[in-house]
Amino acid sequence: MSPHDSRLPDHPTTAGRHIPDRLTSPAARALKSWEALLLVVAIAIFIMNAMASPWFLDPWSLSDATFNFTEKAMIAFAMAMLIVAGEIDLSVGAIIALASTVMGVAMSAGAPVPVLVLLGLGTGLACGAFNGLLVARFGLPSIVVTIGTMSLFRGISYIVLGDGAFTGYPAGFAWFGQGYVFWVVTVELVIFALAALAFGILLHRTNFGRMVYAIGNNATAARFSGIRVDRIRFILFLLTGLMSGVAAICLTSRLGSTRPSIASGFELEVVTIVVLGGVSILGGSGTIPGVVLAALVMGLVTFGLGLMNVPGIVMSIVVGALLIGVIALPRLLAMARGR
Amino acid sequence: MSLLKSREAILALAILALLGLIASRFPSFVSPRSLARVLTDTSPLILLALGQMAVILTKCIDLSVAANLALCGMVAALLNGAGVPLPLILLAVIALGAALGAFNGVLVWKLGIPSIVVTLGTMTIYRGTIFLLTGGAWVNAHQMSAAFKAFPRTVIAGLPVMAWIAVAVTAGFALLMTRTPLGRAFYAAGGNPHAAVYTGISVGRTQFLAFVLAGALAGLTGYLWVARYAVAYVDIAGGFELDVVAACVIGGIAIAGGAGTVAGCVMGALFLGIIKNALPVVGISPFWQMAISGSAILIAIAFNAASRREPGRIILKKAEARQLQEAGQ
Numbered sequence: 001m002s003p004h005d006s007r008l009p010d011h012p013t014t015a016g017r018h019i020p021d022r023l024t025s026p027a028a029r030a031l032k033s034w035e036a037l038l039l040v041v042a043i044a045i046f047i048m049n050a051m052a053s054p055w056f057l058d059p060w061s062l063s064d065a066t067f068n069f070t071e072k073a074m075i076a077f078a079m080a081m082l083i084v085a086g087e088i089d090l091s092v093g094a095i096i097a098l099a100s101t102v103m104g105v106a107m108s109a110g111a112p113v114p115v116l117v118l119l120g121l122g123t124g125l126a127c128g129a130f131n132g133l134l135v136a137r138f139g140l141p142s143i144v145v146t147i148g149t150m151s152l153f154r155g156i157s158y159i160v161l162g163d164g165a166f167t168g169y170p171a172g173f174a175w176f177g178q179g180y181v182f183w184v185v186t187v188e189l190v191i192f193a194l195a196a197l198a199f200g201i202l203l204h205r206t207n208f209g210r211m212v213y214a215i216g217n218n219a220t221a222a223r224f225s226g227i228r229v230d231r232i233r234f235i236l237f238l239l240t241g242l243m244s245g246v247a248a249i250c251l252t253s254r255l256g257s258t259r260p261s262i263a264s265g266f267e268l269e270v271v272t273i274v275v276l277g278g279v280s281i282l283g284g285s286g287t288i289p290g291v292v293l294a295a296l297v298m299g300l301v302t303f304g305l306g307l308m309n310v311p312g313i314v315m316s317i318v319v320g321a322l323l324i325g326v327i328a329l330p331r332l333l334a335m336a337r338g339r
Numbered sequence: 340m341s342l343l344k345s346r347e348a349i350l351a352l353a354i355l356a357l358l359g360l361i362a363s364r365f366p367s368f369v370s371p372r373s374l375a376r377v378l379t380d381t382s383p384l385i386l387l388a389l390g391q392m393a394v395i396l397t398k399c400i401d402l403s404v405a406a407n408l409a410l411c412g413m414v415a416a417l418l419n420g421a422g423v424p425l426p427l428i429l430l431a432v433i434a435l436g437a438a439l440g441a442f443n444g445v446l447v448w449k450l451g452i453p454s455i456v457v458t459l460g461t462m463t464i465y466r467g468t469i470f471l472l473t474g475g476a477w478v479n480a481h482q483m484s485a486a487f488k489a490f491p492r493t494v495i496a497g498l499p500v501m502a503w504i505a506v507a508v509t510a511g512f513a514l515l516m517t518r519t520p521l522g523r524a525f526y527a528a529g530g531n532p533h534a535a536v537y538t539g540i541s542v543g544r545t546q547f548l549a550f551v552l553a554g555a556l557a558g559l560t561g562y563l564w565v566a567r568y569a570v571a572y573v574d575i576a577g578g579f580e581l582d583v584v585a586a587c588v589i590g591g592i593a594i595a596g597g598a599g600t601v602a603g604c605v606m607g608a609l610f611l612g613i614i615k616n617a618l619p620v621v622g623i624s625p626f627w628q629m630a631i632s633g634s635a636i637l638i639a640i641a642f643n644a645a646s647r648r649e650p651g652r653i654i655l656k657k658a659e660a661r662q663l664q665e666a667g668q
Contacts, residue, residue, distance in 0.1 A: 142638050143400065143455060144584070144594045148636030152582050155630025163628045165445070260626075268459055281456050311475075313573065317467030324446065324460040331450045 009243035012302040034278035038293035043298060049304040056307060063184035067254065068306075069273070069299030070188040071247040073291070076273040078240040080291045083274055084203070085236055086216045086283030087142040089131060093266035099248035101157040104166030113172040120249040121242060127153055128241015132234035138151060141163035148336075150267070157260040166258040177254025188250050192295075195243065200288040212236070216283030218298035254291045262294055265316070272323040281327065348592045350606045354613065361617045368620050375498055375505065381612025382505035383408075385580070386560045388586040388608045389512045389601065390553030395587055396525040397546045399447060399454035404557045405579035406465035407439045411561030413469045416478040416571035419487045428487070432558040439465060440554015444547035462580070469573045480569035491567045501563050508556065513601045529596025564665060578629075582651030585632050586611050589639040618645075647666070 030036060049056045056062070074093050082089055102123045103116045111119070127149070134145045179187040203209040214222040215229050223229045247266075252258055277294035279286025298319070305315050362369040387404050394401045411432040418428045439461070446457045477525040480488070491501040498506075516522035528545040535542055565571045590607025592599030611632060618625055 020546075134637070134641075137639065138644060140644050141594050142639050144588060144636065147581060147584055148588075148640065150632050151585070151629050151633025151636060153633070155627070158626040158629050159624070162624065184402050226492040265463075268463060270461065271456075275456065281453050311470070313467050313470040313475075316463040320463035320467070324452070324457060324464075327452050327456060328446065328450050331452070335450075 015112050024131065026288040035287065035290045035293055038277070038297060042293055042297045045297065045300045045304060049307065051280040052304065053307040053321075056304075059184045063118050063180075063186060063189075065299055065303035066192075067188050068302045069295040070186070070192040070253050072269050072298075073187070073192055073295035074247050074293050075240065075243045075266070075270045076251070076277070076295060077195050077241040077288060078236070079270050080274045080277065080279050080286055081199065081203055081212055082236045082240050082290060083271075083279050083281060084216045084283060084286050085212045085233060086219065087135060087233060087236065088146065088271070088281075089142065089237065089240045090267045090271075090326040091127065091131060091150040091153055091268055092240065092247075093163060093263045094150045094157075095124055095127040095241055095244035095264060096248040096251060096263035097260055098127060098153040100252040100258040100262050101160050101166070101260065103248070103252055105160065107166060107173075113170055116169075116173060117176075117249055121245040123239060124241045124243070124245020124248060124263075124319060126241070127244070128238040129234075131241065133239060134235030135237060136230040149316055154264075157262075161258070161260045167256065169253065169256055171255050174256065175253070176251070177250045177256075178212060188254070191246065191250065195246075196292050200292075203288050208235075209231070211283060216285070268316075268323075269298070269319055272319050275323060276326050281315060341353065345488050347361055347600060347603050347606065350397055350407045350589070350591065350603060350610065354606060354610055356614055357610070361613075362619065364532075365620050368617060371497075372570070374615055375502065376506070377616045378609075379499050379502045380616055382501045383560045383564055383579075384582060384612055385505045386508055386556050386563075387477065387553075387583045388590070388604050390556035391510060391587050392512075392590075392599060392601070392604045393525055393549040394546075394553050394592060394594050395584075395592050396529045396596055396599060397542070397549045398529040399549065400584065400594075401440075401443060401544050401550060401553050402458040402580045402584075403439070403443060403452065403461040403465055404583055405576045406462045407554055408435055408561040408579065409573070409575045409577075410465045410469050410566060411436045411558040411649075412565035412575060413472060413478070413573075415487075415562040416483060417472065419483055420478065425486055425490060429559070429562060431584060432562045433555050434558070436558015436561065437551050437555035440550040440552070440557070441462055441547070446652045447550065448543035448547040449541075454550075464561050466573065473573070475573060478565075478571040483566070483569060488566050488569050488654040489565045491660055501567060504559070504563065509601060509605050511569040516601055519604070521545075521548065526597055530598065561612030581636075582611060585636045585639075588643070591639075591643060594640065595642060607639075613657075 079089060079092065099120045103120050106116055106119050131146055131149055134140050134149075135142045176187055181190050181201070183188055203212060211222065211227045211232055214225070214227055215232060219229055248263075251263060273294045274286070274291060275281055276297065277286065277291035279285070279291065301318065301322075302315050305318065358369055386652050387408065391401055391404060414430050414435055415432045418431060419425075423431070436538075443454070443461055446452050446453050448597060493500045495503060500599060514522075516525065524535070524545045527538065527540050528542045532542045535545075546623045564576060568575075586608040587599070587604055588594065588607070589610055590599065590603035590605070592604055592607075605659055614631055614635075618628060618631075
């Protein structure tokens with residue numbers, strides 16, 4: 001049982017599981033899936049946005065809308081795998097802050113762009129390794145570990161920066177967060193797509209992915225079947241740290257400055273994207289395509305609210321309500337059906 | 340139990356050592372008046388940590404307490420502005436806090452949603468609601484009545500009311516945890532949920548009550564906070580939930596539920612409170628505080644894990660190693 005599992009595990013029922021005579025066709029299953037529902041929701045919000053604002057359908061406007069989710073979604077892919085494996089990382093926003101601060105320090109010392117990028121990725125990896133070491137090597141619960149490192153990582157940024165900020169990143173650095181690959185396709189969107197592809201293949205087409213599901217469903221059984229559970233947990237934290245480093249590069253480049261409060265609250269939105277994408281918070285199930293669609297839905301919702309001049313803090317209410325609502329709704333329906 | 344007792348003893352020694360270290364350079368820090376100020380400053384943390392303790396004992400976590408505090412504090416300030424008398428305000432914020440806690444509790448109890456997800460969500464919802472109430476406006480000192488601001492600062496027998504409330508709630512919690520069925524239920528629900536069910540304890544209901552208790556305390560603290568600092572705005576006590584969890588973890592409340600004492604919890608809060616108050620005295624920038632809290636959490640959980648009973652998978656590891664050894668021979 002994962003450490004953040006606060007529910008009683010279900011007692012095995014005497015009735016046994018219902019095993020159908022014939023499996024439903026893959027097409028029928030796909031239609032009824034969570035991903036299909038998300039796709040419908042995404043299209044509906046898209047149409048609503050298009051009707052609500054005449055500026056929405058402009059390609060440049062749509063291109064701007066992608067910034068609402070690309071950075072968070074990059075982390076969400078790695079976080080999805082982590083949550084499938086029954087762990088969680090609440091320190092991702094703090095890792096961004098620390099990575100951005102390290103890049104800021106190097107930038108002040110006159111480091112060229114490639115060094116900044118390497119430092120951003122390296123800091124992310126180091127933070128992920130630190131989380132992974134505490135969870136996988138010392139067997140500490142990931143929730144508390146990452147609540148602790150969340151304070152620690154961002155705390156270091158505060159020690160370095162206080163109430164100051166790093167500005168004046170070199171012009172070449174702006175490419176990551178403000179550049180375009182061609183026409184309206186941003187560099188961030190391309191990174192997002194490549195990350196989606198890479199994590200999709202890793203989770204759904206490799207042994208590693210199968211092992212992640214196995215650990216999430218039953219870590220003890222996974223260990224008995226020869227899976228190096230702790231090593232895989234460590235790698236997952238490493239990947240989450242790495243993607244946080246990538247996001248830190250993009251975000252710092254896009255904003256052009258580093259403050260210690262950068263990316264605060266990211267962890268909430270990343271976890272919301274993952275859960276909205278149909279990943280069970282208790283581990284063991286979920287897909288990367290679901291997370292991609294959830295990122296699109298979140299991006300469209302926040303952009304749509306932005307078009308209607310809704311302030312950021314009200315959007316965060318929507319995000320919080322979405323997080324709870326998405327998990328509550330299927331359970332409420334199941335309860336209603338059970339009666 | 341001797342292990343648990345020694346834990347509290349270690350923490351008490353750590354606090355004394357910390358005070359001794361500060362006193363060796365800055366003796367005025369340990370004067371009775373200065374210590375009373377530290378206790379008063381730490382009162383909100385103690386109150387919230389006690390509520391959080393009840394929640395953590397039942398294998399849950401409440402990340403929404405700081406947002407709950409901020410919302411109740413703002414409501415207290417707004418009620419005061421509308422001319423509502425102080426006793427009614429106190430009742431209102433406690434009731435509101437309990438209701439916000441109950442909302443968390445119902446989602447955990449009736450829908451079985453993991454508490455971390457529920458309270459991560461309600462954290463932003465509660466704080467966002469303050470913005471919806473006020474449009475982001477502040478309530479400043481001159482908009483509050485004198486009686487509203489004076490109550491937590493009124494000094495009785497050398498200590499302000501705020502500190503006395505923390506002392507009284509601590510005593511109440513000690514009784515609740517060790518002398519009442521509900522207190523035992525908190526431990527039982529987290530220590531072994533299956534056994535708790537067989538002994539007739541509803542685990543979900545116990546978790547619900549823990550959230551209500553934590554919420555009510557957050558509501559009360561919301562008023563105390565706003566009245567003492569004489570200002571209410573959207574971001575008060577931002578990130579305070581981390582300090583609260585840190586106080587519990589440092590105090591030896593097992594995050595897996597079922598273990599921990601009121602004394603440990605209060606000492607955990609005092610430990611953080613002393614550090615926070617000592618930083619400016621010692622001449623370290625207050626920006627260090629966040630990293631120190633984070634390190635304290637990590638050290639405390641590592642320490643808790645070392646003194647904890649070995650869980651099943653470690654036994655499995657040993658069996659694995661033995662098998663490998665036998666296979667090698």
